[in-house]
Amino acid sequence: MNWRRLWAIVVKELRQLSRDRITLAMVIGIPVIQLVLFGYAINLNLRGLDAGIVDQANSAGSRALVMDMLATDVVAPTAHADTPQQLMAMIRRGQISIGIVVPADFELRRVDGRPVAQILVDGSDSTVQVAASQLAQTPLDSAAPDTRAPATSTPAQPRITVVGFYNPQRRSAINIVPGLIGVILTMTMVLFTAIAIVRERERGNMELLIATPLTSAELMVGKVLPYVVIGLVQTTVILALGIWLFQVPVRGSLLDVYLATGLLILANLSLGLLISSRAQSQFQAMQITFFVFLPSILLSGFMFPFAGMPKVAQWIAEVLPLTHFLRLIRGVMLRGASLWELWPDGLALLAFIVVMMAAAIMRFRKRLD
Structure with missing residues (x-):
């Protein structure tokens, strides 16, 4: 073992790494990203869940009950309705995660010791069900009975019932399998392209393509289309296995499922093409893909x-295609919503496709340099 020759190889490797900006960014960036995401953005204690309120009693006691629930900061009032059916429609469309219903006979129920309110929960997200259960156990001492109600007995502590929809058994597979469609497509489609x-x-092969009359747009679109078919095949396999092995329901239209999946596939493929136009080698392309995949998952x-993430992390997440796809696929498969009802997320994916594809076409040049 010649230590001078060994040291020369070490110095040469360090210099080569210092010239490789992508690898250098991974060496420093991956620990920083993971530390920031896990330490700052990831929060299992849900706060500020979008909630709708129906207070049919509209008494001093019912208003105090609602205020006590809002004081926990678990929910934030974003919508008001007149009937529980309107709340259910909002939950199906994904506008709210929790609905609070106070019946008209609130005071009589309080005196009789019966449940005084209901919490309607979007069970397609199991973490929301856990937060709703904690909300129902919150002491509500300030919810005093209305002085206009007959005080025939000492009022019992208010009791609140939780009603979970779309996944009453709280099976994790129902929540995970639809999301896995997006995760697998994000990983494979971005990497392939x-x-x-x-x-x-x-x-x-680039020399041959340069000699053809293909335009940049034709080449890019031609690269994308075969992978669209591959992505749809992957979706079919995941759906079939999810239904067969885990009894995952498809309550909405199967056509809507494939349309939503098609939007995600095109979004990931256009992002992959943009990465491809920037990377100098396949290894660099895989490195950049990892930088995209990690924030998407987390x-x-x-x-x-x-809902547990700080606002800054939520703003960043709104740029990621997987965020909007999860809302679409869970809304269609688990809540039976249509794509028309979930149009904001569909529109966001379309905008992402247009921007990424345009950027990829502008960056690509049919040249070898």
Whole structure:
């Protein structure tokens, strides 16, 4: 073992790494990203869940009951309705996660010791059900009975019942399997197309493409279309296995499921093409893909509750296609909503596709340099 030669190799490798900006960014960036995401953005204690309120009693006691529930900061009032049916429609459309219903006979129920309110929960997200159960156990001492009600007996402590919809058994597979469609497509579609253009350069095929009359747009779209079919095949496999092995329901239209999936596939493919136009090698393309995949998994709401994240993390998550797809696929498959009812997230995916594809086409040049 010659230590001088060994040291020369070590110095050479360090210099090469210092010139590779992507690898250097991974060495420093991955620990920083993970530390910030897990320490700051990931929060299992849900706060500020979007809630709708129906107070049919409209008495001093019912208003105090609602105020006590809002004081826990678990829910934030974002919608008001006149009937529980309106709250259910809002939950199906994904506008709210929790509905609070106070019946008209609130005071009589309080005197009789019966449940005085109901919490309607979007059970398609199991973490919301846990937060609703904690909310129902919150002491509500300030909810005094209305002085206009006959005080025939000492009022009992208010009791609140929780009614979970779309996943009353709280089976984790029902929540996870639809999300896995988006996670798998994000991982595979971005990676496949991220190395597409780079592979052409490394194999020497770019010279042949340069000699053809293909435009940049034609080449990019032609690269994308085969992977759309692959993504739809992957979706079919995941759906079939989810229904067969885990009895995951498809309450909405199967066509809407595939349309939502198609939007995610195109979004990921356009992002992959943009990465491909930037990377100089297949290894670099895979490195950049990892930088995209890690925040998508952690911030989209697949692993950790979206509502528990600080506002800055939520703003970043709104840029990620997986965030909007999870809302679409869970809304269609688990809540039976239509794509038209979930149009804001569909529109966000369309905008992402247009921006990423345009950027990829502008960056790509049919040249070898």
